[in-house]
Amino acid sequence: MRKMEKLISINCVKLLITALFYTCVSCSSVEQKIYVELNDTVPCVRLLNATHQIGCQSSMSGDTGVLHVLESESDLDWILNTGPHPPYMVIMETAFFSRSVMLRMKNSSRVAGVAVIVSRTGLAENFSPHTTCPNQNTGVYSAKYGPELANCNVTTWNPLGNGLSYEDFAFPVFALKDENQTQVIRKCYEDHNLRLNGSAPQYPLCAMQLFSHMHAVTDTVTCMRRTDLQNRFSINPEILCDPLNDYNVWASTRPLNNSAKGQTTNESFVIAATRLDGRSFFWQEAPAAEGTVSGIVTLLAAVQALYPVIQLAPPPRNIFFAFFQGEAFDYIGSSKMVYDMERKEFVIDLNNVHSMLEIGQVGLRNGRDLWMHSDPISRMNSSSVEEEVSDMMKNMHSIAAGLNVSLDEPPASQPLPPSSFQRFLRARQIPGLVLADHRTSFVNRYYESMYDDAENLNVSYPPNLSPEEKLVYETEAAKSLAEVATLVARSLYKQAGGDDSNLNNITADPKIVAQLLYGFVIQKNNSWFQSLLPPDLTKKGILSSGPPQFYIGLGPRTYGPVHSVTLFVQHIMANLTGTVTNLTETQCQKPDDISTENKDLYAYFWVSGSTAVNSSGPFCVRAPVRLSKAMSPAFERQEYGSQDYSTWTESRWKSIRARVFLVASRELEMLTLGVGVAVLLLSLLVTYFLSSKAELLFSSARETPTTTY
Amino acid sequence: MTLAVFFGCAFIAFGPAFALFVFTIAKDPLRVIILIAGAFFWLLSLLLSSLVWFIAVKASNGSQDPTLPRALLIFGVFFSVLLQEVFRFAYYRLLRKANEGLAAISDDDGLAISVRQMAYVAGLGFGIMSGAFSMINILSDSLGPGTVGIYGDSQYYFITAALMTLALTLLHTFWGVVFFEGCEKSRWWVIAAVVCLHLLVAGLSLLNPLYEGSLPPVYVITLLMAVWAFFSSGGSLNNLNALCTRKT
Numbered sequence: 001m002r003k004m005e006k007l008i009s010i011n012c013v014k015l016l017i018t019a020l021f022y023t024c025v026s027c028s029s030v031e032q033k034i035y036v037e038l039n040d041t042v043p044c045v046r047l048l049n050a051t052h053q054i055g056c057q058s059s060m061s062g063d064t065g066v067l068h069v070l071e072s073e074s075d076l077d078w079i080l081n082t083g084p085h086p087p088y089m090v091i092m093e094t095a096f097f098s099r100s101v102m103l104r105m106k107n108s109s110r111v112a113g114v115a116v117i118v119s120r121t122g123l124a125e126n127f128s129p130h131t132t133c134p135n136q137n138t139g140v141y142s143a144k145y146g147p148e149l150a151n152c153n154v155t156t157w158n159p160l161g162n163g164l165s166y167e168d169f170a171f172p173v174f175a176l177k178d179e180n181q182t183q184v185i186r187k188c189y190e191d192h193n194l195r196l197n198g199s200a201p202q203y204p205l206c207a208m209q210l211f212s213h214m215h216a217v218t219d220t221v222t223c224m225r226r227t228d229l230q231n232r233f234s235i236n237p238e239i240l241c242d243p244l245n246d247y248n249v250w251a252s253t254r255p256l257n258n259s260a261k262g263q264t265t266n267e268s269f270v271i272a273a274t275r276l277d278g279r280s281f282f283w284q285e286a287p288a289a290e291g292t293v294s295g296i297v298t299l300l301a302a303v304q305a306l307y308p309v310i311q312l313a314p315p316p317r318n319i320f321f322a323f324f325q326g327e328a329f330d331y332i333g334s335s336k337m338v339y340d341m342e343r344k345e346f347v348i349d350l351n352n353v354h355s356m357l358e359i360g361q362v363g364l365r366n367g368r369d370l371w372m373h374s375d376p377i378s379r380m381n382s383s384s385v386e387e388e389v390s391d392m393m394k395n396m397h398s399i400a401a402g403l404n405v406s407l408d409e410p411p412a413s414q415p416l417p418p419s420s421f422q423r424f425l426r427a428r429q430i431p432g433l434v435l436a437d438h439r440t441s442f443v444n445r446y447y448e449s450m451y452d453d454a455e456n457l458n459v460s461y462p463p464n465l466s467p468e469e470k471l472v473y474e475t476e477a478a479k480s481l482a483e484v485a486t487l488v489a490r491s492l493y494k495q496a497g498g499d500d501s502n503l504n505n506i507t508a509d510p511k512i513v514a515q516l517l518y519g520f521v522i523q524k525n526n527s528w529f530q531s532l533l534p535p536d537l538t539k540k541g542i543l544s545s546g547p548p549q550f551y552i553g554l555g556p557r558t559y560g561p562v563h564s565v566t567l568f569v570q571h572i573m574a575n576l577t578g579t580v581t582n583l584t585e586t587q588c589q590k591p592d593d594i595s596t597e598n599k600d601l602y603a604y605f606w607v608s609g610s611t612a613v614n615s616s617g618p619f620c621v622r623a624p625v626r627l628s629k630a631m632s633p634a635f636e637r638q639e640y641g642s643q644d645y646s647t648w649t650e651s652r653w654k655s656i657r658a659r660v661f662l663v664a665s666r667e668l669e670m671l672t673l674g675v676g677v678a679v680l681l682l683s684l685l686v687t688y689f690l691s692s693k694a695e696l697l698f699s700s701a702r703e704t705p706t707t708t709y
Numbered sequence: 710m711t712l713a714v715f716f717g718c719a720f721i722a723f724g725p726a727f728a729l730f731v732f733t734i735a736k737d738p739l740r741v742i743i744l745i746a747g748a749f750f751w752l753l754s755l756l757l758s759s760l761v762w763f764i765a766v767k768a769s770n771g772s773q774d775p776t777l778p779r780a781l782l783i784f785g786v787f788f789s790v791l792l793q794e795v796f797r798f799a800y801y802r803l804l805r806k807a808n809e810g811l812a813a814i815s816d817d818d819g820l821a822i823s824v825r826q827m828a829y830v831a832g833l834g835f836g837i838m839s840g841a842f843s844m845i846n847i848l849s850d851s852l853g854p855g856t857v858g859i860y861g862d863s864q865y866y867f868i869t870a871a872l873m874t875l876a877l878t879l880l881h882t883f884w885g886v887v888f889f890e891g892c893e894k895s896r897w898w899v900i901a902a903v904v905c906l907h908l909l910v911a912g913l914s915l916l917n918p919l920y921e922g923s924l925p926p927v928y929v930i931t932l933l934m935a936v937w938a939f940f941s942s943g944g945s946l947n948n949l950n951a952l953c954t955r956k957t
Contacts, residue, residue: 030850033857033866064854188859204856204864661855664864669713672868676720679875683725684732691732696952698825698943 036184038658042118042175045283045656046214048223048241049330050640050647054165055214058113058172062211065089065112066663067189070096080108084200087112089208091176091185095122099162106169113172113210115658117182118450126445129164129281132156134448138330138646140422141415146377149415155440157417158447165281165448172210174658175282175450188660203665210658216241216651221640223649241649242554245631246563248333249276249323249570251303251577253310253496255601255624256347268354269320270495271432272488273334273420274299275327276565278550280450288550289457289521290444294363294481296323296569297516301485301508304576306493309506315498317354323569324420325630326552328448330646333630334420338427339645346628350424355388355495356432358421361444362484363457363477365437369406370484372396373436375416378429388431392495396433399490399503405483410439417442435488453547454521471518471526478514485513516572524548524568527611532571535608535618542567552630554650562627570625574605578623588620597622714867715851721871722844726837726878733829739811739822740830747800747834747885754796755842758789786911793835794904797885800831801892824893825886825942832885836878844874863918873914876927880910883931883938890941906930 046055068079069091076096079088089112090105097116105111133152141150148154176182188206195201215238216223223241230237252269274295278288286292303321310319326332340346362370372393379386393409400407416422419434437443446452454460459477461470485508493506515528525543533542548565562570581604583591588606591597597604602622609618634645641647690697734740762785769777804827811821847870857866884903891899910930916922 030847030857030866031853033860033862034850034853034855036859204858206859207854209854659855660859661853662858662864663854664714664856668864669711669717672717672721673713674717675868676717676724676871680720680724680727683728687725687728687732693952694733696955697939697948699948 034661036188036660038181038184038660040178040181041656041658042177042282042285043210043212043656044169044173044175044281045212045653046216046651047244047329048216048218048220048649048651050221050634050642051219052166053168053216053218055651056169056171056173056212057214058210058212060213062209062213063087063089063112063172064207064209064663067091067185067193067206067208067660069093069186069189070101076101076104080104080110083110085205086110089210090114091189092116093122094119095124097127098124099164102164102167102169105171106167111171113174113208115174115176115185115208115210118175118177119179120451120455123451126160127449127451128158128161128445128447130158130161130279130448131163131166132158132161134158134161134328134418135330135422137643138335138423139416139418140375140425141377145426146415149377155414155417157441159441160445161447165279172212173281174210174212175285185660192662203668204662206660207663208658208660212653212656214651214653216649219641220647220649223651224640239652241651243631243635244326244329244332244552244554244646244648244650245629245635246277246325246333246552246554247566247627248325248337248630249566249573249625249627250337251321251573251623251625253306253314253319253577255598257600258347258626259600260347261345267348267352268317269348269352270317270354270492271320271322271356271424272299272302272359272492273322273324273356274359275420276323276325276333276550276569277328277552278452279328279448280452280551282450284549284551284553285450286448286549286551287450287453287521287547288448289452289454289459290361290363291447291452292550293517293520294361294457295359297481297513297520298359298362298485298488299323300516300569300572300576301482301513302489302492303573304512305486305489305506305508307577309493309498309502313499313502315493315496317496319492319496320348321573322420323566325563325566326632326646327420329552329648330632331420331423332552332632332646332648334423335645336630336633337628338423339633340628342427350428350430353424353428353430355392356421356424356430357392357488357492357495358419358432358434359484359488360417360419360434360436361442362435362437363481364443365480365484369408369437369439370400370487371408371410371436371439373410373414373416373419373434374432375421375425376413377415378425378431382429385429385431389433392431392433392491395494396487396491399494400487402504403483403487405487407487408439414440435484457517457521459517459521467523467526470522471515471528472511473518474510474514475517478517479510481517482508482510482513519548519568521547524564529568531608531610532575533567533608534571534606537567538608566627570627571605571607573625574603574621574623575607577625578602578605578621581620581622583620585618585620711854712852714856715848718844718851718867718871719848721868722840722848722874722878723837725875726833726840729833729882730837734833737822740826743804743822743827743830744834744837746803747831748838750796750800751793751835751838754792755789758785758792761785761788761792783915786915787908790904790907790911793839794888794900794907797831797835797888798892798900801889804831824889828886828889829882829942830885831889832882833878835885836881839881840874840878843877844870847871863920865920866918869917869920869924872924873927876924876931877910879931880907880927880934883934886938887934887941906934 044056046053046057065087066085068088070076071093079090087110092114094117105114134157136151192206193201227240275292278286278292280286324333341349374389379389397407416434417436421432421434424430446456457477459475461473465473489506489508490503519526519529524547525545529543530538542564550565553563585606587594588604591599591604602624603626605621606618607621609615632646634640634642634647734744765781765784847867851867856864858864887899888903910927913923913926
């Protein structure tokens with residue numbers, strides 16, 4: 001028997017080991033019967049600056065609430081006052097996502113969280129969660145410089161702003177973008193939570209749980225102090241927040257020696273700048289079509305228009321193109337570049353800067369004018385600045401007369417709109433203009449929101465076009481932006497001292513503008529973008545479907561250390577300003593040894609090339625396009641409470657997810673517990689009784705009793 | 710469904726087993742060993758039945774017949790019941806052999822433990838392990854905030870699972886007693902009856918989620934088995950009478 005037992009046990013062990021090598025055949029656990037996991041969640045996260053925290057927070061183990069769809073005023077009353085099953089998880093229709101409703105939710109203790117349905121049906125005429133006066137404390141206007149113009153005293157730039165993005169919510173707020181998911185939630189609500197004839201719905205009720213617990217609290221100073229303590233004293237340091245950072249993209253018409261710092265040349269530069277980023281209420285959602293893409297596309301098209309002429313007839317001054325990242329968060333990119341220029345840590349410094357032309361929001365022209373904004377204070381203080389600015393304006397007027405663009409100046413006493421140029425003015429009074437499609441306040445009704453998308457920019461295609469046809473189709477918006485780009489290119493050429501006779505040769509190609517617009521607001525996964533990027537980046541999945549999102553984010557991502565938009569702009573610039581070389585891939589990555597190539601003056605890019613069948617494959621491009629770090633100087637100087645520089649950080653978190661399930665009534669739960677306790681006590685009593693009387697009960701004539709009486 | 714449901718279901722499912730363990734098994738180390746070995750034997754039977762199930766699923770892999778999962782389940786349950794009873798018989802044989810060895814080395818004149826007591830302990834061991842495997846997975850999921858039902862299942866899932874586990878634990882105990890008694894007296898119809906009843910209970914559980922069809926009949930069978938086990942382990946109406954008269 002023992003031998004057989006050994007044999008059985010050995011065989012069992014062998015079987016067990018072989019069984020373990022197979023994965024689970026079909027795990028149908030109870031959890032799958034209970035929860036419906038929602039994929040693709042879009043949360044609102046916590047951001048901190050020197051003094052405040054904004055955004056949303058959930059409790060550590062998620063916030064649960066009974067679902068209720070907010071479609072009318074009576075629903076609002078039900079949720080906040082009369083509903084019998086608090087706390088509620090509010091499914092908010094688009095129309096109700098406003099400041100008044102959200103603040104009422106914030107002050108109520110009966111709201112466990114909010115899920116906002118994101119759609120264009122029911123969308124109000126305007127919705128901007130940004131503040132009315134963007135970046136008011138880090139611009140150039142302050143108590144010391146133009147105090148009467150500071151804090152939007154003269155012009156409110158974003159009057160439709162409701163400031164929701166800058167409120168602090170103690171419950172999670174998620175966005176429901178996927179129509180199928182919203183349908184699942186609605187069905188669960190309709191099946192279980194509807195009120196019949198005014199009476200309250202019966203248990204079990206449909207509920208939702210949102211997880212978005214943020215680790216950082218209070219402000220950046222507190223968070224960085226705690227992170228520093230962790231780094232110094234803990235074996236496994238827990239980082240609580242990260243500064244928002246990424247890279248600026250810059251290029252120059254004549255290559256600059258990247259390894260040299262400070263004013264090494266007596267060159268004079270005209271800076272052409274625009275911003276690269278946007279934001280919205282939710283994390284990583286920022287289509288930013290009118291707010292950002294219009295500027296990017298215009299500047300890129302201007303680069304494309306300028307380059308052929310510049311090779312033939314170079315102007316006396318150099319033109320420096322800059323795309324600043326992080327401008328929505330107190331000018332992260334531009335403040336860093338100016339900071340480096342001031343300390344002579346950048347290739348050029350402020351002495352080299354002749355003038356500046358910035359491109360703001362230029363997409364919603366549609367026959368209306370373009371406006372040239374300038375700074376009245378510096379024009380008043382310095383006659384040379386006044387002269388130069390008037391000159392610039394005169395040049396642009398004359399160029400615009402030749403094109404189909406009506407250009408004008410806003411009132412003389414009006415300050416500059418929020419722009420990177422303000423940070424340059426803070427350091428030195430240089431002449432400059434900001435080009436925009438608004439005379440006073442923004443015409444963008446969805447500034448820095450999720451709805452600033454292709455539809456807001458009036459980019460529409462005729463039906464039944466394939467993606468490839470859409471890529472090259474010249475929409476009205478593309479043609480309009482091409483005109484602006486031509487104006488910008490010619491003005492830059494004139495500003496750089498170029499000859500008037502060459503001006504008519506500078507024209508932006510509407511086809512390039514159409515391709516840029518398609519790639520940046522409709523679909524980034526197109527053949528043109530694919531041909532511009534390196535093969536290993538496309539393999540890592542940087543070209544997912546849909547338009548790119550322009551939120552700056554932070555740190556390393558799955559496909560590399562740089563934000564995808566920054567990479568797109570960098571490679572497009574390389575394509576527009578670079579020359580093809582015949583280096584191999586290894587040579588392209590390390591061109592140090594090759595005598596004809598200069599790593600200091602140029603950057604080398606290994607790009608895929610056309611994806612057509614008869615194309616030659618990847619090749620190496622040499623271009624004077626560089627990246628420069630865009631992280632606020634406050635973090636370099638470790639002045640986390642700085643009032644001069646951006647101090648924005650993003651909190652870290654463990655998991656962000658959402659799930660839907662049914663909840664049972666409290667009475668049923670207590671009943672279960674009661675029955676359980678009763679069963680336990682009863683069985684204890686009965687067993688004690690039976691075991692004490694066991695000899696009496698189970699006595700038998702045959703067996704020897706174990707005890708005697 | 711939260712902590713209240715977790716404890717409620719745990720007490721329902723394991724209360725009687727816990728009470729039986731505390732009052733009748735815990736004091737005697739030999740009984741504890743027999744209990745644990747019994748649990749192990751049940752576990753072995755489960756391992757073999759899971760292998761049968763695994764092979765069956767793999768063999769029918771690729772077939773998209775909608776009735777296939779149900780058919781596989783019935784097949785699996787049938788084989789599992791048979792294997793459990795086979796291992797109960799195997800444990801009986803092992804205990805008989807061990808008993809002789811124990812009698813040889815014990816100090817007392819007689820048997821250290823009677824076959825009837827071994828039958829009860831073995832049955833309880835089977836019952837506890839079977840209950841644990843039925844219930845632990847469900848208990849862990851009952852801790853979360855949600856209850857079963859979003860896909861249309863009944864919201865009383867946890868409670869009925871706990872009640873079923875309670876019944877099964879007790880049934881295994883009674884079947885142990887009756888089975889060993891049948892083997893001792895070579896009454897093979899008793900063994901056949903136990904196997905048939907086990908198959909019947911397993912079949913009734915397949916009626917779920919029609920809980921009215923599965924739970925009451927199972928509890929009726931439990932009561933009947935309790936009576937049968939009582940008479941089979943030496944009890945009689947006289948003893949009951951004696952108990953009542955002694956009390957008064």
